[in-house]
Amino acid sequence: MSPITRRRIAAFRANRRARVSLWLFSALFVFSLFAELVANDKPLILKFEGEWYLPLVVDYPETEFGGFLPTHTDYLDPFIQEQIEENGWALWPLIPFSYQTLDMHMTRPSPAAPDSRHWLGTDDQGRDVLSRVIYGFRLSVAFALVLTAGSLVMGVFIGGVQGYFGGKVDLVGQRFTEIWSGLPVLFLLIILASFVQPGFWWLLGIMMLFSWLGLVDIVRAEFLRARNLEYVRAAKAMGLPSHLIMWRHVLPNAMVATLTFVPFLFTGAIGTLTALDFLGFGLPPGSPSLGELAAQGKNNLHAPWLGITAFMTLAVMLSLLVFIGEGLRDAFDPRHVQSRHKEVTHG
Amino acid sequence: MAEHSAQQAFAPSSSTLLDVKHLSVGFDGSQVVDNLSFNVKAGETLALVGESGSGKSVSALGVMNLLPDNAQVSGERSLAGTDLASLKRSQWKTILGNQVGFVFQEPMTSLNPLHRVGKQIGETLRLHQSLTGKAARQRARELLEQVRLPRPDELLDAWPHQLSGGQRQRVMIAMAIANQPKLLIADEPTTALDVTVQQEILALLRDLRDQHSMGMLFITHDLNLVRAHADRVCVMYQGQQQESGPVSQVFNHPQSDYTAALLAAEPQGRPKPVGRVQPRLEATRLSVAFARPRAGLFRRQPAPFCGRRAH
Known part of the structure; x- marks a missing residue:
């Protein structure tokens, strides 16, 4: 130099x-x-009935986790979350929403003010601002x-x-x-x-x-x-x-x-x-x-x-x-x- | 003039290295050099002399196709049997830096400040001899020894700013002779140097010329240097050739009025010593100070002037 x-x-x-x-x-x-590892709507690692899953890499159908339809798994669905909790565990990212995830399971209307679920609130389409x-x-x-x-x-x-x-x-x-x-x-x-x-x-x-x-x-x-x-x-x-x-x-x-x-x-x-x-x-x-x-x-x-x-x-x-x-x-x-x-x- | 052409006719053409006949150079219609003829033989020095703006440098650059595109160069010019006037652009690359070496006036600015000395010498070796790496370094070291620079190993890794003017000019000479050119063009090589270094550089150039039996075209305005270092001389004035011939003949029996005037214009004697006079300007215990801005939220403390840290 x-x-x-x-x-x-x-x-x-x-x-x-x-x-x-x-x-x-x-x-x-x-x-x-x-x-992708910080804010995502899929768990990083998932253990379900003794088997390991990597939802970030592989797209699993919902039937894998006890769902009824062979569609893409919505891991934020309360039913799926219940299933996972009963039969294993999941490691979630810090923010469990991706940039285009519409939070369908919110009780308040969008845009929602910041709270513990959405740290910076949601925008007018119900997406996580942070x-x-x-x-x-x-x-x-x-x-x-x-x-x-x-x-x-x-x-x-x-x-x-x-x-x-x-x-x-x-x-x-x-x-x-x-x-x-x-x-x-x-x-x-x-x-x-x-x-x-x-x-x-x-x-x-x-x-x-x-x-x-x-x-x-x-x-x-x-x-x-x-x-x-x-x-x-x-x-x-x-x-x-x-x-x-x-x-x-x-x-x-x-x-x-x-x-x-x-x-x-x-x-x-x-x-x-x-x-x-x-x-x-x-x-x-x-x-x-x-x-x-x-x-x-x-x-x-x-x-x-x-x-x-x-x-x-x-x-x-x-x-x-x-x-x-x-x-x-x-x-x-x-x-x-x-x-x-x-x-x-x-x- | 008649004498000059007679001499040319008798010269054996085999030893004539650079032959220029009826050279004219013009820029956008205005004639700068008119009908200049000279030749350089292997192993001799031809001095091109004239005042500033007389067209010395333009002639040399014109012969070697180094002028900008708006220059018109005409006339016959040949180097060691090669007709220079009809050369294509790609063919010039085998001539410049290879068969012809250049040393310029300003050693302080002729080296790129951002490259080490060894790299700059290596550049020309790589271009013309495809020498790289260790071989190039070895050759560059030899060249530095040839131009009598001390501690060549250290100098290879030196930056140009670490060298004195004389040392830099020696590096420039090393670059010019790197590919063992047949002709060396030295364009006022010592004008920017002080007198003692001048003599060393010129002695070096002469020795290198003899060792490699190069022809040398020496461009200068200093008549003393011409007398001491050149074999033949060609005097120019306002783009016109005034006179040419062996140095002793031109200096002792100048044929043209301009040459005679030029020789007579050399300063003679010494200046009168200054007698006891009152000094016009005196300063004792002078110091200069400025109020410095202090550091604040949006301002850093500026660095101290004299390097003394503020306590």
Whole structure:
């Protein structure tokens, strides 16, 4: 690892708020990766009449547990639960509801306020809010991760080619970028949503078409600067082909400015996905989505737990990401690093 | 001029390494170099001399196809019998870095700050000789020894910022000669270095030239260096060739007015010592302090200025 990288890591670690945010966010994300084990409407392990069952992996018909019809087992059915209790035992997840489980056996009307059965209450269709938040968090972060990675590749490639070759390539590229960025993304998405039922990958693809635009300017500027540096000219005189010069000599220098931008791209992606879901043009109905939860909060003002949960989840998630982004930006800022460095050598 | 062409005609063509005839370079219609002819023989140094903006570097880059796309280069140019003007893009790769090595003016910025020295030398070895891993490292070490750098093993793993200007220029020279080129183009290789280092670098270049019997194209504006280190000289002014010939002939009997003026413009004598005068600016016990912001709910304590920790 180069000393510059090590110094940057040290600068990031010295920033307590960013460090704590990174730990918290990573912990939350890893936790949400195991959402199926935390919030599910099937027991993790089941012992029935001396036999072991794994309902999470295998789909058992109800007749296995003393039911009358060979349908999928509804483990929340009081009759089945009684059978299981009499003839064995079941280990349930912490939250016995998945994100799309409709709680049919509730005594109160939906949306129901938080109680011991539903810790954050239910939404207006009788689904557990906490479970939906966990799954929704995972979906949002996964979406933003893929989108950020994709736009990073596209933005760096397009900006790099424009900046490195300059001239006509740059001119045509810049004009195209300007026209392209003039397209209203939200309206386009709404129009497209009326043609196709956008799923996860559809939305990702459409948003990928536009999210790289922000990166192009930064990468292009860095490449424009670097193409005239002495060592790039020296590499050219050495006969190194263009793609290797760009990859080995120009890109590492452009990465600083680019990486600084990435956390904000990430928060932007989460924000856009939430906005689309809120408007009803995002993920298909039934998907665990924070925007849909916020929309339910708006439609059910008498059930404040919906709106408050959606708000708190988004606020915490986006704040953590912004703090991490700030820490990264400071760590990559050469002036900031230098002052830290002085402190180390003389202190 | 007549003398020059006569000399060219008598020169045995087998030893002529780089032959450039009637070279012209223009950018978007404006002519920068006009009708320049010179040649470099194996084992000798040709100096291309002229003031800033006279087209020395542009000529060298133009010959080697290193100018941007909007440059128009015309004229005959051949390297060791290969016609350079008709080369395709892919064929240039076997010439650049392989048969022709470059040393540039700015050693401080000619090395990529993000790669170790060994890796940067290894890059050219890998490209032209397909040397990788241990073999490349061994060869890079030999090259560092050839350019007389101390502690080559340590320097292979050093970062460019850990090297002085002279050391970096030696690394650049090591990279330039890595593939045993026939021709070395040194574009003001010592301008950014101080005088004692200048002499060492130029002596090194001359020794390497003799060892590998390379031809050297030495671009400079410093007439003293030309007198001491070049065999022949070609003087340029505003893109035009003024004069060319052996160093002693050009320096002792300049044919063109510009060369004569250039030689006469060399500073002579020493500056007068400054006598006893009152100082214009004095500072004693100077210190500078700023009020620092204190840490709060939304603000971190900034790092101290001088490295002294706040107690």
